[in-house]
Amino acid sequence: MVVGAATSLEPEIRRVGKALSEGFPSHRGNPLKVLDDRAMDLAAQDAELRAALFRFVDVVPACRSLDDLAAHLTSFLGEVHAQPPSLRAAMRIGDTKAGRAALGAAGAAGVRRMAHRFIVGEDPQAALPTLRRLWRDGIAASVDLLGEATVTAEEADRYAARCAQALDTLAAAYARMDEQPLLERDASGPLPRANLSVKVSALTPLLRPEAPERGQRDAAPRLRALLRQAKQLDAHLHIDMESLDTREAVLELVLDLLAEAEFADGPSAGVVLQAYLRDSPQTLDTILEWADRTPRALPLVVRLVKGAYWDHEVVEARQHGWSVPVFERKGDCDANFEALTARLLEARPLVRVAIASHNLRSVAHAIARNRLLDGEPRDVEFQVLRGLGDDLGRALAASGLRVRSYCPVGDLVAGMAYLVRRLLENTANESFLADQAHGVPLEQLLAPPETST
Amino acid sequence: MTTLPPFRNEPVLELRRATERSKLAVGLGELRLPLKVPVWIGREQRFGDELVSTDPGRPERIVALAAAASAEEADAAVATAQAAFGRWAATPVHERAAALLRAAAWMRERRASLAALALRECAKPWPEADADVCEAIDFLEFYARGALELQDPDGSQLLQVPGERNELRYVPRGVCAVIAPWNFPLAIPTGMTAAALATGNTVVLKPAEQAPGCGMRIVEALRAGGVPAAAIALLPGGGETGAALARNPAVATIAFTGSGPVGLELLRSAAEVAPGARQLTRVVAEMGGKNCIVVDSDADLDEAIPAIVESAFHYAGQKCSAAARVLAHEALHDALVERLAGAVAGLQVGPADDFGTDVPPLIERDAQQRVQRYAAIAGESGEIVTGEHDVPGEGWYVAPVVAAGLPPDSRVLREEVFGPLLTVESVRDVDEAMDRIDGLPVALTGGLFSRNPRTVQRVIERSPVGNLYINRSTTGAMVGRQPFGGNRLSGTGTKAGGREYLLHFVEPRVVTENTVRHGLVV
Numbered sequence: 001m002v003v004g005a006a007t008s009l010e011p012e013i014r015r016v017g018k019a020l021s022e023g024f025p026s027h028r029g030n031p032l033k034v035l036d037d038r039a040m041d042l043a044a045q046d047a048e049l050r051a052a053l054f055r056f057v058d059v060v061p062a063c064r065s066l067d068d069l070a071a072h073l074t075s076f077l078g079e080v081h082a083q084p085p086s087l088r089a090a091m092r093i094g095d096t097k098a099g100r101a102a103l104g105a106a107g108a109a110g111v112r113r114m115a116h117r118f119i120v121g122e123d124p125q126a127a128l129p130t131l132r133r134l135w136r137d138g139i140a141a142s143v144d145l146l147g148e149a150t151v152t153a154e155e156a157d158r159y160a161a162r163c164a165q166a167l168d169t170l171a172a173a174y175a176r177m178d179e180q181p182l183l184e185r186d187a188s189g190p191l192p193r194a195n196l197s198v199k200v201s202a203l204t205p206l207l208r209p210e211a212p213e214r215g216q217r218d219a220a221p222r223l224r225a226l227l228r229q230a231k232q233l234d235a236h237l238h239i240d241m242e243s244l245d246t247r248e249a250v251l252e253l254v255l256d257l258l259a260e261a262e263f264a265d266g267p268s269a270g271v272v273l274q275a276y277l278r279d280s281p282q283t284l285d286t287i288l289e290w291a292d293r294t295p296r297a298l299p300l301v302v303r304l305v306k307g308a309y310w311d312h313e314v315v316e317a318r319q320h321g322w323s324v325p326v327f328e329r330k331g332d333c334d335a336n337f338e339a340l341t342a343r344l345l346e347a348r349p350l351v352r353v354a355i356a357s358h359n360l361r362s363v364a365h366a367i368a369r370n371r372l373l374d375g376e377p378r379d380v381e382f383q384v385l386r387g388l389g390d391d392l393g394r395a396l397a398a399s400g401l402r403v404r405s406y407c408p409v410g411d412l413v414a415g416m417a418y419l420v421r422r423l424l425e426n427t428a429n430e431s432f433l434a435d436q437a438h439g440v441p442l443e444q445l446l447a448p449p450e451t452s453t
Numbered sequence: 454m455t456t457l458p459p460f461r462n463e464p465v466l467e468l469r470r471a472t473e474r475s476k477l478a479v480g481l482g483e484l485r486l487p488l489k490v491p492v493w494i495g496r497e498q499r500f501g502d503e504l505v506s507t508d509p510g511r512p513e514r515i516v517a518l519a520a521a522a523s524a525e526e527a528d529a530a531v532a533t534a535q536a537a538f539g540r541w542a543a544t545p546v547h548e549r550a551a552a553l554l555r556a557a558a559w560m561r562e563r564r565a566s567l568a569a570l571a572l573r574e575c576a577k578p579w580p581e582a583d584a585d586v587c588e589a590i591d592f593l594e595f596y597a598r599g600a601l602e603l604q605d606p607d608g609s610q611l612l613q614v615p616g617e618r619n620e621l622r623y624v625p626r627g628v629c630a631v632i633a634p635w636n637f638p639l640a641i642p643t644g645m646t647a648a649a650l651a652t653g654n655t656v657v658l659k660p661a662e663q664a665p666g667c668g669m670r671i672v673e674a675l676r677a678g679g680v681p682a683a684a685i686a687l688l689p690g691g692g693e694t695g696a697a698l699a700r701n702p703a704v705a706t707i708a709f710t711g712s713g714p715v716g717l718e719l720l721r722s723a724a725e726v727a728p729g730a731r732q733l734t735r736v737v738a739e740m741g742g743k744n745c746i747v748v749d750s751d752a753d754l755d756e757a758i759p760a761i762v763e764s765a766f767h768y769a770g771q772k773c774s775a776a777a778r779v780l781a782h783e784a785l786h787d788a789l790v791e792r793l794a795g796a797v798a799g800l801q802v803g804p805a806d807d808f809g810t811d812v813p814p815l816i817e818r819d820a821q822q823r824v825q826r827y828a829a830i831a832g833e834s835g836e837i838v839t840g841e842h843d844v845p846g847e848g849w850y851v852a853p854v855v856a857a858g859l860p861p862d863s864r865v866l867r868e869e870v871f872g873p874l875l876t877v878e879s880v881r882d883v884d885e886a887m888d889r890i891d892g893l894p895v896a897l898t899g900g901l902f903s904r905n906p907r908t909v910q911r912v913i914e915r916s917p918v919g920n921l922y923i924n925r926s927t928t929g930a931m932v933g934r935q936p937f938g939g940n941r942l943s944g945t946g947t948k949a950g951g952r953e954y955l956l957h958f959v960e961p962r963v964v965t966e967n968t969v970r971h972g973l974v975v
Contacts, residue, residue, distance in 0.1 A: 059904040062751040064784060072751065075907045149755035151762075152795025205799050209469035210580055211809035214801065245469050321464030417755070 009368050010448065017364035017446040023395035049087075052076035058420050060111045061412065066104030070094050073107045111419075112412060118387035118422055119146065119415045120407045124169040127409045131170075132177060135193075138397040139405050140183045142195040142238055142383070143170060146410030146418050150202045153218075159202040160222040164229055166409070170194035171233035182402055186378045188299050188349050192268050194235035197406065198226065200250045201242055212249035216256075224257055230267035238301065241272035243309040244325050245316075251283070259294045270301030270354070273344075275337040276310055276326040284340060291350045303354040303383060304340055306333060308421055334362060334449035341366045345373055345380065354404065356383035358392055358433055361446050367401065377401050388422060388433065457554075460595050460933050463561070463587040468580055474808060477579055480565025481806060484573065490519035490665040493672060493687035494530045504689055506663055509576040509814040510804040510848040516574040517666035519689040527657070527697035530686040534628040534655040535703045537683035542625045542653040546604045548679075550597035553647055556678030557593035560586060560639075567639060567670060574666045575638045576805040576813040576849075581768050584929075588640035589671070591932035592647045592950065599955045600651035616969040623959035625653030627705030627732065630698040632719070633668065634711045635661035635816055636771050643671050644932075644949050645708035645737070646685070650675065652958045654706065655684040657698060661711075663816055665689040695719075699734075702727035706958060709738045710773075713869070713895075713942060716740040737957045739937075739944045741869040742897025743777050744927055747886040747912065748789060750782040752902035758792050760926040764900065765875040766800060766853045767928065769812050771820075774898045774920065774928045774937070778866060779877045780886035786879040790857050793877065794838040797853050802844050812873055814848040821849040824872030827865055828854045831876065835859035838877075867893070883908055887915045897939030900927040917941060919948070 055076050063069040074094035077087050093099035121127030124143060131141050143166060150156045174193035184191050200215065201207055203222045207215035223239075230237040239254045241247060254271055257263065271287065273280055284302075291300055307313075310326055317324045327333040337357065344353045345366070355366040363382060370380045377400050384393035386407045397403045408418055435445060466473045491498035501520030508514040522530070541549070560567060567589075568582040577585055603623050611619040629649035633642035642660055649656045660668025672687040688694055692715070698704055699722045709719050716738040723734035746764065748757055764776035781789045800811040815821045828851075831837060835858040842852030853873040859865055865876055880886040883903070890899065899918035903909055909923055919939040920930060930937040936951025938944050947957050968974055 055904065058753070059751055062753065062904065064750060068751070071907070072905055075905050079906060149759075151755070151758045151792055153799060154795055155792075205796060208809065208811075210474065211807075214809040218799075248469065248471065320467070321462055322467050 009365070009372060012368040012371065013361070013364045014443075014446050016367045017360050018442060020364060020392070020395050020399065021360060021442055023398050024391045046080070046082065048080045048082070049084075052080050054420050054423065056107065057111050057114070057423065058416055060108060061416050063104075066101045066108070067097065069104035069107055070100035073103060074100075114423075115412045115415060115419050118385075118408060118419055119410060119412065120386055121409050122411050124166040124409055127407060128169070128173050131173065131407065134405055134407075135174070135177050135180060135183075137394065138180060138182065139393055139403045140180075140193070140195065141405050141407045142197045142236075144197040144199075144240070144406060144408045145202075146408050146415040147202060151205050153205060156202065156204050156218070156222060160226065163196060163198055163226055166196055167194065167226070167229050167233055167235050167237075170196060171235050182378055182400070186352065186402070187376065188352060189297075192234050192236040194233065195238065195404065196230070196235060197238040197240050198223070199240045199242060200253060201246060207246045207249055209245040212246075212252065215246070215249045216253040219253060220257060223253065224260075227257060227263055227267055227269065230269070231263065234267070236268040236270065236301070238270040238303065239272070241274055241305075241307075243312055243316075244277065247283075251286070255287075255290045255294075258296065258300065259290070264295065265297040268298040268301065270303055270352075272303045272305055273340060274305055274307035275340050276307035276313075276333045278325060278327060280336065280340060281343075284343060288347055288350060291347075299349055299352045301352040301354055301381075302344055303356050304337065304344060305356045306337060306359075329452050331450035332452055334359065335451045337362050338365050338369075338449065342369055345369055345375060348375070348379060352381070353379075354381040354383050356406070358384060358389045360392070360436070361449070363392070363396070364446060385422065457598055457601070460598050462931055462933065463590040463594075465580070465587050466564075466583050468583070468808070474579075477565050477568060477583065481569040481572065483566055484569045486517075486573065487515040488517040488570075488666040488669065490517050490669045490689050491687070492520045492522045492526050492530075492689060493669070494526065495533050495683045495686070499526070504662055504665055504691070506574050506665055508573050508848075509816055510806075510845070510850075512848060514573070516570075517669070519665035521662075522659070522688040522690040522694045522697075524693065524697040527688060527690075527694055528701055530657045530688050531628055531630070531698065531701045531703050533683050534657050534686055537681060538625075538627055538655045541650075541655050541681060541684040544653070546600050546651075546653070549651055549653060550601050552675070552679035553593045553597040553651055554678070556647075556674040556680070557590045557597075559674045559677045560590050560593070570666055570670060571638050572805045574664050575635050575816060577638075577768060578805045578810050578813050579808055582805070585637050585640045588637065588932060589643035592640065592644035595932045595950060596644075596647045596651040596955060599952060602952075603652065603955055603959070611963070616967065616974050618966045618968055620964045622962050622964065623652070623956070624962055626735065626958060626960055627654060628703055629654040629656050629706040629708055629958065630701075630704045631656055631658045632695045632698065632707065632709045632711065633658065633660050633664075635663040636768070636773070638664035638667035639671060641710050641949075642668060643674075645710065646671065646675065648955055649706065649708060649958050650680060650685065652955050654958055657686045657688050657704075659688045659690055659694055659698060662689070662691040696722075699723065700727070702730040704734060705732050707734060707736045707738075708958075709736065711740065713740040716944075717942075735957065737945055737947050739773065739939065739947070739949065740895075740942065741871070742773055742895045742918075742939055742943045743867060743869055743893050744775060744898045744900070744918075745778040745780055745886070745890050745893075746776045746900035746902070746927060747880075747883060747890075748779060748781040748785065749883050749901070749903035749905070749908055750784040751904045751908075752782075752785065753904065754785065754789060754792060756924065757902040758789070758796050760900075760902075760924075761793060761875070762796050762800070764926040764928050766797065766812050766873050769815055769851070769853075770873040770875075771816065771871055772928050773939075774930060775871075776875065776898075776900060776927050777870060779875065780880045780889060781877055782883070783879045783881060786877070790838055790855070790877050793875075794840075794855055797839045797855050798842075800842075800853050802842055802850055802852060804845070804848070812850075812853050814845075814850045815872055816849065818849055820872060821851055824851045824854075824870060824874055827868075827870045827872070827874055828856070830863070831856035831859060831865045831874065834863050835865075835876075861889075869895075883912060887912065891915070891917060894941055895939065895943045896941040897943040898922065898927045900925075919943065919946075
C-alpha cells in the first residue's frame with residue numbers, strides 16, 4: 001500500500017465513520033439486538049451452544065412434527081456441556097410428550113421469527129411492501145431468490161422461471177414507484193430500478209470444479225434468457241459469486257455472455273469480487289481487462305464483498321492439503337478490501353462500483369476515498385444485507401449516499417441454509433457487528449487494518 | 454536417519470484451477486504407448502505379449518504388452534524372493550524405510566505421467582487417477598513410518614518384574630505374494646507391497662491382468678528407491694499366475710484385494726498345509742461388499758443427493774467402497790428418487806481423459822455385460838427410474854442406472870454388481886434399514902444421512918460395516934485418516950492405511966531373559 005496516501009486519508013475516514021455511527025438509530029443502538037433472541041447473544045459466547053442452535057435452525061424444515069422438532073432440539077442441546085439454566089429447563093420440558101409439543105412449537109416459532117428478519121417475503125409479490133418502504137426511504141434493493149440446491153435440470157428450469165417471474169414482478173412494481181433521483185442515475189447514466197441477484201449454481205446442476213465448461217454450457221441458455229428479459233424490462237441482473245470451486249465457471253460465463261453482441265447495449269449487469277480471496281487482485285485484473293476491451297452502453301457493476309464462504313474455503317483447503325485461498329487474518333482481508341476499493345473507484349467509468357460491507361471502517365474508507373478522487377456520492381453504491389445491515393443502510397442513506405439492500409426472498413424451508421450462513425457470520429469471533437455490539441470503542445473500529453506483513 | 458516429519462497425505466491437485474489441469478494434460482501427451490511389461494525376476498526380464506491391456510474407452514488402443522508369467526516363472530520368482538529374504542529382513546528398518554521414501558519421491562516426481570497411465574490403462578478419470586497416485590505415495594510414506602514405530606523398543610508394552618527382562622519384537626514372515634486389483638491400479642498394489650517390504654518381507658507382485666503397466670511402474674519406483682532387485686519381483690499374469698503363487702509352500706503371506714470368490718479360494722488353498730511346508734500361509738484379503746446408504750427423514754437432500762451420486766457413480770461404481778443400495782425413509786423416498794433420477798440424468802458418460810466426464814467406461818467387456826445383465830433383472834422385477842443416456846458407441850460404456858421398487862429377495866439387492874447401478878428401497882424407519890443391512894453377509898462400507906445425533910449414535914452401534922460414513926460420500930478413504938477394510942465376508946478385518954495393518958505382515962516374538970545369577974539381579 002502507498003503509505004502516504006493512506007495516511008492522509010485517515011482523518012477523513014475517522015470523520016466519516018464517526019458521522020455515520022452517529023447516524024445509527026439510537027433506539028436500537030446495538031445491532032445484535034436486532035436478533036431479539038437472547039439465544040444469539042448466548043450463541044456468540046459459546047461455541048458448543050452456537051453449533052447446537054445452528055444445527056437446529058438447519059434441520060427445522062426437515063422435521064415432520066413438533067415432537068420430531070423437540071427431539072432434535074433436545075438432542076442437539078444434550079451435546080452442550082455448559083448448559084445455561086434456561087436450557088436445562090428446556091431439556092426437562094422435553095421429557096414429556098406435551099412438553100415436547102410445546103418445546104417444538106416454541107423452537108419453530110423462534111426460528112421463524114429469526115428468518116423473517118432476513119427473508120423479506122415468500123415470493124417477490126409478498127416482498128413488495130418491504131421493497132416499496134425501502135425505496136420510499138431512499139434505499140434500492142436487489143432481490144435474491146432462495147431455494148433448494150439445484151441437482152436436476154428440472155430444478156434449474158424452475159429456478160430460471162422463478163427469476164423470470166421475479167423480474168416481471170419487480171419491473172412492474174418499481175415502475176409505479178415515485179422518483180428517487182439519487183438512486184436512478186450516476187455519472188455513467190441511468191440506473192435501473194428493478195434489480196435481481198441470481199446464482200449460477202441454481203441455474204445448472206452441472207457445475208464441476210475441474211470442468212467449468214460443463215456448467216457454463218448448461219447454464220448459458222438460462223442465463224442468456226434472463227439477460228434478454230432484463231434488457232427488455234430495463235432491469236439490472238447481478239450474478240452472485242459463491243465458493244472458489246465455481247468462480248472460474250461463473251466469471252467466465254458471465255463475461256462471455258455479456259460480450260455477446262446482443263448485450264452490448266444492455267442490460268445493466270454485475271459481478272462480484274470477493275476480497276477474502278488472496279488472488280482477488282488478479283481477478284480484478286481479469287475483470288478490468290475485459291471491461292476495457294468490451295465496450296458496453298452500461299458499465300459492468302462490480303460488487304466488492306468480503307466473501308461469505310470463509311469457513312468452507314478453509315476447511316476444503318485443509319482437507320485437501322492445499323494452500324488456503326482466503327486471508328486467514330481479518331486485518332489482511334480488510335487491507336485487501338481497501339486496496340480493491342481504491343482500484344475499483346479509480347477504474348471508473350470502466351466499471352460501476354458497489355461496496356458491500358457492514359464494516360464501518362471499510363465503508364468509511366470507501367466514502368473518504370471517493371471524495372479524495374473527487375467522486376460524487378452517487379458514483380459509488382453501498383450495499384447492505386437485509387436483517388443485518390439495516391441500521392448502517394439507513395445511516396448511509398441519511399447522509400446522502402446511494403444504498404441498496406440485498407433482500408432474500410423465498411420460503412423459510414428453502415431459506416434455512418442462507419439463514420444459517422448469515423447467523424454464523426454475525427456471531428463469528430471476528431465479526432464487525434459483534435465487535436460493535438459488544439462496545440468496542442469507535443476509534444478502534446475505525447483504525448487502519450493491521451496486516452501481518 | 455533423522456526423525457521423519459509426521460505423516461501427511463500427499464495433496465491432490467487443485468483441479469479447480471486451470472493451471473493445474475493443464476499439468477495433467479501434459480502428462481498424457483508425454484505418455485508413450487504401448488508399454489512393454491516383462492516378467493521381472495531379480496535382474497532377469499522376459500518380455501512377451503501374451504497379456505495385452507487396452508484403453509477401456511478405446512479398446513483398439515494398446516496400453517501395455519505384457520508377458521504372462523507361467524507357473525514355473527511364478528515358482529522361480531518365489532525362489533528368488535525366498536533367497537533374498539534373509540538379507541532384506543536383516544537390513545536395518547530405517548534403511549528399508551528410506552528406500553520406500555525414495556520410491557515415494559520417485560512417484561512424486563512423476564505424478565502427471567503416472568496419473569496419465571492409470572487413466573489410459575484403467576479409465577480412471579483425471580481427479581481419480583491423480584488421487585490414485587497420491588494414495589500410492591501415501592502408503593509408502595505411511596508404512597515406512599509405521600515400520601519404524603513397530604521396531605521401536607519403547608513400544609513394547611510387556612510387564613517387567615525384577616529378575617527378568619521381557620521383550621516383544623516383530624519379525625518379517627518371509628515371501629509375500631501380492632495379488633492386486635485393477636481398480637486402484639497404483640495405490641492398492643503399492644500399499645500391499647509397501648507394507649510387506651517395510652516390515653522386511655520380500656515380495657512377488659502380481660498386478661491385475663488389466664493393469665500390468667501400472668504394476669511395472671510400481672516395481673520401477675521401488676527398485677529406483679533402493680529395494681534390491683531380488684526383493685521385489687514383477688509377475689504379470691492372469692488367474693493361473695495367482696493360483697500358482699498361492700500354491701507355492703514358500704509363500705508365507707498372501708496379500709489380496711479383489712473379488713469375493715477369488716479371495717475365498719485363496720483362503721481355502723492357503724488353509725491346505727502343503728507337504729514340506731514349514732509355516733502356515735497367512736491371507737490378508739480385501740473383498741467385495743454391497744454397500745448401503747441409509748437416508749433418514751431428517752436428511753438434507755441437497756447434500757445427500759450429490760453425495761449419493763458420487764458414491765455410486767464416480768469411476769462408474771467400480772470401487773469396493775461404492776454405494777450400491779440406498780435405504781430411504783418412506784417420508785422422503787419419493788422425493789429422493791425423483792431428485793436422484795434427475796441428478797443421474799445429468800451425468801456425462803464419456804472418456805476418462807475428458808475433465809467433464811462423470812461416468813467413465815467400465816474396465817472390460819465382461820464388466821459391461823455383467824452390469825447390463827443386472828440392469829435387465831432390475832428392470833424386469835422393479836422399475837428403472839433413470840431414462841436413456843447418451844453413451845459413446847465404442848468402449849465398455851454403460852449408462853448409469855437407478856432402480857427402485859425391487860422385491861426384497863431380488864438378486865440385485867444382494868449381489869455385488871461393481872458398476873454404475875444403484876437401487877433405492879423405501880423403509881419405515883432407520884431400524885428397518887439396519888435390519889436389512891444386518892441381513893447381508895458382507896459389511897464393507899456404509900453411509901448414513903441424518904441430522905439427529907441420537908439416530909447417528911444408534912446407527913453407529915448397529916452398523917456391522919468396516920467403514921461407516923455419516924453425512925458424506927462413502928468413497929475416498931484416505932491413508933491415516935480412514936483406515937480401510939471390511940468385516941464379515943468382505944475381508945479379513947484388516948485396515949489398509951491404518952496403524953495395525955503392518956502387524957499382519959510380521960510375527961511377534963517374545964524373548965524373556967533371566968537376569969538373576971546366583972541370587973543376584975545382574
